[in-house]
Amino acid sequence: MIKRDKPKIYSQFEISIIIFYASMVFFLPIILVFTYLFEIDKVLNINIFMFWTLIANSIVTVFGTVYLIFKKDYLKRKVKATYRIEFFYLLFIAVFGLLGFVVIYDYLGGDRAYIANILVLIFALLVFSIIYLGRRYFKFDYIKKK
Numbered sequence: 548m549i550k551r552d553k554p555k556i557y558s559q560f561e562i563s564i565i566i567f568y569a570s571m572v573f574f575l576p577i578i579l580v581f582t583y584l585f586e587i588d589k590v591l592n593i594n595i596f597m598f599w600t601l602i603a604n605s606i607v608t609v610f611g612t613v614y615l616i617f618k619k620d621y622l623k624r625k626v627k628a629t630y631r632i633e634f635f636y637l638l639f640i641a642v643f644g645l646l647g648f649v650v651i652y653d654y655l656g657g658d659r660a661y662i663a664n665i666l667v668l669i670f671a672l673l674v675f676s677i678i679y680l681g682r683r684y685f686k687f688d689y690i691k692k693k
Contacts, residue, residue: 554686556626556627556628556686557626557630557684558622558623558624558625558626559622559623559625559626559627560615560618560619560622560623560625561684562630562633562684562685563615563622564615565637565680565684566633566636566637567611567612567615568608569637569640569641570640571604571607571608571611572644573640573641573643573644573647574600574604574607575597575600575601575604575647575651576643576644576645576646576647576648576650576651577640577643577644577647578600578647579597579647579650579651579654580643580646580647580650582596582650583650583653583654588654593654594654597651597654628686629685629686629687630684630685630686630687631685631687633685634680634681634685634687637677637680637685638677641673641677644673645666645669645670645673648665648669649662649665649666649669652665
């Protein structure tokens, strides 16, 4: 019997879209981790800083989307069997983004007693999405034995 369910190999275009939009979602939280680390919130009004960072993030997202659209044909022709480096990059920004969401919660005046609850919830969502993306798009299944 012939197996018809072949795994699809995705092009660099699909992987670039995932990496780019994940980077844009986690851009503000990652920046806020560094502002919290270096106590920049003592010098700047953090709400105004977050506002201007969101505007800059939106502008970069628009330009990045336009760039990806222009490079679509070229990126569709590039294919790799696995995208290990890209997966590790996604994992790296997701971890810092997780910390950043906790910092956002703290900056917006959330009760610090609930930080652990929020951290666990966001961690569970990120782990699920990273495992899903790793298996489906990046062809990187680190849980399965070979």
